[in-house]
Amino acid sequence: MKIIVIGASGTVGRAVVEELAPRHEIVTVGRSGGQVQADITKIDSVRAMFDKIGKADAVVVAAGSLHFGPLAEVTPEQLNIGLQDKLMGQVNVALVAQHHLNDGGSITLTSGIVAEQPIRYGVDASMVNAAVEGFVRGAAIELQRGVRINVVSPNVLQESMGSYGPYFIGFEAVPAARVAKAYARSVDGLQTGQVYKVF
Amino acid sequence: MKIIVIGASGTVGRAVVEELAPRHEIVTVGRSGGQVQADITKIDSVRAMFDKIGKADAVVVAAGSLHFGPLAEVTPEQLNIGLQDKLMGQVNVALVAQHHLNDGGSITLTSGIVAEQPIRYGVDASMVNAAVEGFVRGAAIELQRGVRINVVSPNVLQESMGSYGPYFIGFEAVPAARVAKAYARSVDGLQTGQVYKVF
Numbered sequence: 306m307k308i309i310v311i312g313a314s315g316t317v318g319r320a321v322v323e324e325l326a327p328r329h330e331i332v333t334v335g336r337s338g339g340q341v342q343a344d345i346t347k348i349d350s351v352r353a354m355f356d357k358i359g360k361a362d363a364v365v366v367a368a369g370s371l372h373f374g375p376l377a378e379v380t381p382e383q384l385n386i387g388l389q390d391k392l393m394g395q396v397n398v399a400l401v402a403q404h405h406l407n408d409g410g411s412i413t414l415t416s417g418i419v420a421e422q423p424i425r426y427g428v429d430a431s432m433v434n435a436a437v438e439g440f441v442r443g444a445a446i447e448l449q450r451g452v453r454i455n456v457v458s459p460n461v462l463q464e465s466m467g468s469y470g471p472y473f474i475g476f477e478a479v480p481a482a483r484v485a486k487a488y489a490r491s492v493d494g495l496q497t498g499q500v501y502k503v504f
Numbered sequence: 505m506k507i508i509v510i511g512a513s514g515t516v517g518r519a520v521v522e523e524l525a526p527r528h529e530i531v532t533v534g535r536s537g538g539q540v541q542a543d544i545t546k547i548d549s550v551r552a553m554f555d556k557i558g559k560a561d562a563v564v565v566a567a568g569s570l571h572f573g574p575l576a577e578v579t580p581e582q583l584n585i586g587l588q589d590k591l592m593g594q595v596n597v598a599l600v601a602q603h604h605l606n607d608g609g610s611i612t613l614t615s616g617i618v619a620e621q622p623i624r625y626g627v628d629a630s631m632v633n634a635a636v637e638g639f640v641r642g643a644a645i646e647l648q649r650g651v652r653i654n655v656v657s658p659n660v661l662q663e664s665m666g667s668y669g670p671y672f673i674g675f676e677a678v679p680a681a682r683v684a685k686a687y688a689r690s691v692d693g694l695q696t697g698q699v700y701k702v703f
Contacts, residue, residue, distance in 0.1 A: 376602065428643050432591075434638060436635035
């Protein structure tokens with residue numbers, strides 16, 4: 306299959322490429338790196354990306370920013386960072402991909418453990434990751450031509466414990482290579498509307 | 505207790521007022537009706553509302569708009585209707601209420617069954633309602649001074665079957681009076697971070 310990996314230079318993205326490349330043709334996409342560039346927070350940029358790449362069988366998104374900070378001080382504008390970036394960025398990809406992917410294609414998005422297991426300073430992450438999962442449940446039943454959509458919800462990555470460790474004390478961090486297997490289940494499998502939890 | 509009910513003229517809001525009024529002092533709030541007016545999609549309007557009402561022990565929000573329409577045609581702008589209205593409207597209330605309510609006060613928001621049980625044309629509802637629940641999980645662990653936050657997730661209302669019935673065929677519609685009991689559990693109880701499902 307021909308598979309588009311958005312966020313391919315990130316920790317998860319690199320592991321996904323490594324997992325999928327032995328049996329699939331991969332097109333890497335990044336905001337500034339990758340074979341094709343796109344800013345997925347702008348749907349016109351997503352459309353241009355799909356037009357440039359041409360027909361494909363699957364798209365994986367492992368990209369998106371969130372705000373981290375105390376609830377007592379957070380502003381609506383800060384919470385909107387996650388909504389417009391990690392949520393709507395992925396949603397934009399799904400909205401365009403539904404018309405662009407080959408029949409039976411798949412869309413795989415990314416949420417995170419904080420959707421259901423909240424952490425200090427993580428209210429934007431809880432809200433946004435839960436929203437991504439809600440979008441996937443809602444979209445899965447309406448997609449046509451056999452196109453599927455799933456979401457991978459990873460625990461904190463072992464590779465990220467240097468920066469995020471203090472917020473995830475007691476969480477059993479997982480290696481990105483293990484998280485990548487969940488994306489492979491989504492891409493190579495047949496399920497739809499699933500939240501693949503890697504925790 | 506002194507309880508602010510936002511969206512008090514809606515079907516759920518009226519039932520909540522009826523449920524709570526026998527044992528609490530109620531302040532009704534609406535966009536145009538109610539004892540106090542506020543547009544909760546604007547945090548300045550929420551601040552003005554709390555300032556006008558003065559100290560209170562609880563706030564209930566039963567207000568918010570969503571977009572309904574087919575996934576194949578939905579735009580990011582349409583999905584943002586729900587994000588900026590039903591989600592951020594309620595979030596704005598919670599962000600201000602955390603500083604304004606008396607110690608031990610409570611915040612009760614509203615999601616809906618479509619967060620976990622998707623329906624045709626309901627992708628915005630699934631996304632937004634799931635996001636409200638995620639916000640509540642994230643906020644509950646950070647609130648200070650004993651302030652609590654919960655969310656009520658109602659099934660489709662018997663009173664709304666005239667307009668929403670065709671989208672909820674097979675759902676066991678519930679009366680608003682039964683939904684109102686869940687708000688009472690949140691306000692008069694002691695739990696926090698809960699999703700009270702009325703379905």
